[in-house]
Amino acid sequence: MADFNVTPWDVSGAIDYDKLIMQFGTKKISPALKERIQKSAGELHPMLSRDYFFSHRDMDLALDEHEKGKGFFLYTGRGPSGPMHIGHLVPLVFTKWLQDKFKCNLYIQITDDEKFLVKQGMQWEDTQKYSHENILDIIAAGFDPKRTFIFKDSEYIKNVYPLLLKTARKTTMSTAKAVFGFTDSSNIGLTFYPAYQIVPTFFEKKRCLIPSAIDQDPYWRIQRDIAESLGYFKTAAIHSKFLPPLSGTEGKMSSSAADSAIWLSDDAKAVKNKINKYAFSGGKSSMEEHRKLGGNPDIDVPFQWLKIFFEPSDKKLQKLHDDYKSGALLSGEMKAALIEKINTFLAAHKEKREAAKESIRDFMHEGPLAKRMWEQQF
Ligand code: TRP
Numbered sequence: 149m150a151d152f153n154v155t156p157w158d159v160s161g162a163i164d165y166d167k168l169i170m171q172f173g174t175k176k177i178s179p180a181l182k183e184r185i186q187k188s189a190g191e192l193h194p195m196l197s198r199d200y201f202f203s204h205r206d207m208d209l210a211l212d213e214h215e216k217g218k219g220f221f222l223y224t225g226r227g228p229s230g231p232m233h234i235g236h237l238v239p240l241v242f243t244k245w246l247q248d249k250f251k252c253n254l255y256i257q258i259t260d261d262e263k264f265l266v267k268q269g270m271q272w273e274d275t276q277k278y279s280h281e282n283i284l285d286i287i288a289a290g291f292d293p294k295r296t297f298i299f300k301d302s303e304y305i306k307n308v309y310p311l312l313l314k315t316a317r318k319t320t321m322s323t324a325k326a327v328f329g330f331t332d333s334s335n336i337g338l339t340f341y342p343a344y345q346i347v348p349t350f351f352e353k354k355r356c357l358i359p360s361a362i363d364q365d366p367y368w369r370i371q372r373d374i375a376e377s378l379g380y381f382k383t384a385a386i387h388s389k390f391l392p393p394l395s396g397t398e399g400k401m402s403s404s405a406a407d408s409a410i411w412l413s414d415d416a417k418a419v420k421n422k423i424n425k426y427a428f429s430g431g432k433s434s435m436e437e438h439r440k441l442g443g444n445p446d447i448d449v450p451f452q453w454l455k456i457f458f459e460p461s462d463k464k465l466q467k468l469h470d471d472y473k474s475g476a477l478l479s480g481e482m483k484a485a486l487i488e489k490i491n492t493f494l495a496a497h498k499e500k501r502e503a504a505k506e507s508i509r510d511f512m513h514e515g516p517l518a519k520r521m522w523e524q525q526f
Pocket of ligand 1: 156223224225226227257259262345358359360361364
């Protein structure tokens with residue numbers, strides 16, 4: 149038995165990412181693949197060079213299509229189960245980078261149906277409220293309104309129902325049980341839902357590339373088994389690790405443990421307090437000892453967050469790392485560096501989120517891609 153668990157509905161334990169690649173049957177992103185991405189994109193995103201995006205399926209084929217001029221399209225999604233925290237935004241920031249560099253269409257699925265079915269305590273009205281709130285946060289990541297379609301499952305269903313049925317008919321209960329762990333006590337709505345998460349990979353007759361955390365990969369496994377028999381491409385995927393929770397390096401930042409999350413709506417004071425109070429430190433217990441022996445950046449959550457997301461400069465990151473290890477930089481100073489970065493980021497995010505209220509219609513109904521999608525019957 150592994151001492152960690154990664155499924156679409158549960159991520160826990162100390163995750164061994166190399167083991168996960170073996171378990172899931174995906175591929176590690178090799179130095180050669182990174183070089184190819186860099187060549188096509190003109191630069192390498194820090195989330196790639198620092199191995200936060202670490203695994204893939206057929207990313208090389210997506211690059212082939214790009215080089216041949218046919219291109220690929222992007223697809224990702226969000227389950228509106230509550231307000232969003234920083235961990236939710238990280239893959240979206242990477243997705244925006246891909247869209248900018250490869251100039252592709254992007255489809256973002258808002259799974260109000262999934263969250264209603266999974267969360268017994270959730271009212272339908274809650275899913276609708278969070279869908280709206282989350283969409284504003286998503287738009288604030290800066291996607292191109294001409295090339296992005298954001299849709300809510302319950303609203304777009306009428307355009308995709310035939311394709312959804314074709315997808316569902318190809319998936320047996322025994323596959324769904326094996327892949328998602330459904331049992332006799334799972335509700336029947338939830339056993340149908342996976343077909344809907346597969347449907348957007350068929351939105352264009354091109355290869356789809358899905359940037360997301362690796363817990364969503366089970367869906368893509370089924371997609372790849374059935375896509376060609378329905379006349380579509382097997383999807384490609386590029387997988388990220390999980391943002392560690394503030395309180396330690398196991399599992400992922402989660403909405404259910406309030407102490408371990410920084411919400412996109414947190415103000416500067418809340419950010420400062422939470423990080424100072426809860427952030428797991430790789431520093432020594434006394435200043436004297438820290439100066440003498442140095443800290444451990446590999447388990448220091450503030451350093452890890454700077455590495456994954458908040459410090460884009462390799463040079464500055466290396467200095468933080470080295471100074472921490474030598475003891476020149478104290479744990480409180482590492483925290484202060486992170487607090488400043490997060491607060492600058494969140495201040496800008498809040499402004500963009502306000503502006504998103506003006507453009508929500510473009511992304512969902514009135515932009516060129518949105519219009520085309522509403523006219524289309526799948
Ligand atoms: N199931 C995802 C969640 O719970 C939402 C989702 C739908 C998604 N489609 C996706 C995530 C595609 C990544 C890629 O959040």
